[in-house]
Amino acid sequence: MQEIIKIENVSVRFDHHATQHRSLRTTLSNLAKNRRAEYFEALKDVSFTIDKGETIGLIGRNGAGKSTLLRVIAGVIKPQLGNVIVNPSSRLVPLLELGIGFQAELTGRENCFLAGALMGLSKKQIQAKLDGIIKFAEIGDFMDEAVKTYSSGMYARLAFSLATEIEPDILLLDEILGVGDMFFIRKCTARMQKMIRSGITTIMVSHNLDFLVTQCSRLIWLEHGQIRLQGEPKMVADAYRKLGDQK
Amino acid sequence: MLIHFKNLNWGFLKAYAFTQIKLRYRHTTLGIMWNVLEPVLYLGTLSLVFSAINRMSLSDYVVYLFSALVPWRYFEATILGVMESIIAGEWLLKKLAISYFIFPLTRWLIAAIDFFCAFAVVLVILAFVKPTWTIHIFILPISIFITSAAALGIGMLLAVAYTFFRDIKPLATTGLMLTFFSAPILFKADSMPMGSLQSELLVYHPVTYFAALFQKPLYYNCLPSLLDWQVTAGIASVFLGLGIWALHHFTPRFYFYL
Numbered sequence: 001m002q003e004i005i006k007i008e009n010v011s012v013r014f015d016h017h018a019t020q021h022r023s024l025r026t027t028l029s030n031l032a033k034n035r036r037a038e039y040f041e042a043l044k045d046v047s048f049t050i051d052k053g054e055t056i057g058l059i060g061r062n063g064a065g066k067s068t069l070l071r072v073i074a075g076v077i078k079p080q081l082g083n084v085i086v087n088p089s090s091r092l093v094p095l096l097e098l099g100i101g102f103q104a105e106l107t108g109r110e111n112c113f114l115a116g117a118l119m120g121l122s123k124k125q126i127q128a129k130l131d132g133i134i135k136f137a138e139i140g141d142f143m144d145e146a147v148k149t150y151s152s153g154m155y156a157r158l159a160f161s162l163a164t165e166i167e168p169d170i171l172l173l174d175e176i177l178g179v180g181d182m183f184f185i186r187k188c189t190a191r192m193q194k195m196i197r198s199g200i201t202t203i204m205v206s207h208n209l210d211f212l213v214t215q216c217s218r219l220i221w222l223e224h225g226q227i228r229l230q231g232e233p234k235m236v237a238d239a240y241r242k243l244g245d246q247k
Numbered sequence: 248m249l250i251h252f253k254n255l256n257w258g259f260l261k262a263y264a265f266t267q268i269k270l271r272y273r274h275t276t277l278g279i280m281w282n283v284l285e286p287v288l289y290l291g292t293l294s295l296v297f298s299a300i301n302r303m304s305l306s307d308y309v310v311y312l313f314s315a316l317v318p319w320r321y322f323e324a325t326i327l328g329v330m331e332s333i334i335a336g337e338w339l340l341k342k343l344a345i346s347y348f349i350f351p352l353t354r355w356l357i358a359a360i361d362f363f364c365a366f367a368v369v370l371v372i373l374a375f376v377k378p379t380w381t382i383h384i385f386i387l388p389i390s391i392f393i394t395s396a397a398a399l400g401i402g403m404l405l406a407v408a409y410t411f412f413r414d415i416k417p418l419a420t421t422g423l424m425l426t427f428f429s430a431p432i433l434f435k436a437d438s439m440p441m442g443s444l445q446s447e448l449l450v451y452h453p454v455t456y457f458a459a460l461f462q463k464p465l466y467y468n469c470l471p472s473l474l475d476w477q478v479t480a481g482i483a484s485v486f487l488g489l490g491i492w493a494l495h496h497f498t499p500r501f502y503f504y505l
Binding site: 023025071076078094096100103106114117120122 | 261340
């Protein structure tokens with residue numbers, strides 16, 4: 001199998017000060033008091049590879065580092081240590097925090113064109129895909145309303161529809177299915193299965209273990225920023241459930 | 248560092264800039280026409296008020312004022328727009344791996360479009376009120392280029408600082424206001440008494456030289472001096488270099504501060 005993503009000894013740490021205090025006064029005060037930075041290690045020495053066509057599920061408790069790992073793969077966060085190598089010829093589409101990068105004031109249609117430009121598609125190419133996007137998202141006339149007026153379900157439907165319609169090679173999904181209704185999840189599942197058959201590589205974060213076990217070829221269980229277990233989905237899910245039962 | 252520019256998604260940059268301009272005038276009756284009307288109203292009001300204060304004829308003062316005020320507004324809008332660009336790009340920067348240079352360049356492009364609209368209006372007005380035109384105006388593209396480079400560089404440096412420290416914005420706004428009112432834009436440098444402290448200080452005011460790049464070809468009908476070119480090109484090179492370096496150097500840390 002062809003390797004498409006390689007994660008080598010990746011470590012990411014967040015500076016508490018950076019996320020909480022952004023004023024000159026607190027920075028100068030910390031410098032004057034020689035206060036040391038306080039770090040939270042989100043990922044610690046994580047290494048694994050992903051082959052083309054694999055469907056990976058990331059599981060773990062809140063704060064385990066799942067979303068951080070997706071962001072590292074997406075290239076949004078640069079790790080302080082280690083390397084992330086993504087096949088440069090692959091089109092990577094991340095669906096993080098529900099959106100693909102939607103601007104709240106713009107309409108659904110305008111956001112589709114903007115996101116298309118972001119993915120390197122021409123206006124003509126997006127125009128050709130627009131009917132398919134609208135049809136799958138089922139948002140009808142709302143396509144010409146600002147996305148800030150959308151419900152989280154509508155937002156997720158449009159984001160998923162757009163992300164999958166632009167034919168990615170690698171798709172990153174962060175809890176995107178958590179906000180949709182039963183019908184949307186069923187529709188997404190069908191489309192994802194079709195995409196998996198066509199050879200797309202998918203990495204998804206979800207707390208829905210049953211969904212991951214049925215859809216993924218491998219599960220990676222993260223705990224405190226490290227890989228606790230990875231392998232065959234049912235085996236990893238059972239081990240994770242067992243820990244939950246014990247706690 | 249140059250890889251940032253090589254890998255820039257120019258298609259997105261253009262689409263994003265035009266979307267932002269469209270968004271600015273959404274729900275307005277006159278729409279994009281405001282891009283032309285707004286500078287006319289602003290410049291008209293200032294001309295009426297300050298021609299009386301400066302005891303100059305309105306037509307003479309209009310030529311003097313417009314020649315430097317329109318470039319100043321562009322300079323200021325570029326600096327403030329670029330400064331806010333990284334923070335304002337949070338909606339995308341936390342979701343997609345995209346060059347951080349996209350956002351400052353988009354803000355610069357928007358300011359440049361506004362400037363060319365305003366400048367076109369100014370040239371039409373000047374066609375009626377300016378008595379003589381000379382060949383010196385053909386030097387203006389170089390003046391615009393140097394002004395753009397300086398503003399973009401200062402803006403990028405401030406964008407880095409603003410991402411880490413949110414106090415920067417009011418400080419920068421106040422600094423620009425002080426710079427504007429102390430520069431020879433609303434008043435003429437030779438209106439100061441010879442040898443006075445104010446006229447001495449103007450020699451050290453950087454905007455004196457940037458204003459000269461426009462005032463000399465448009466109002467005084469001559470070329471800017473060698474000193475004007477040296478000072479402005481020097482400032483532009485230093486700030487542009489520092490701005491690009493700072494943005495490149497601090498990019499990996501931005502995510503945690505957005």
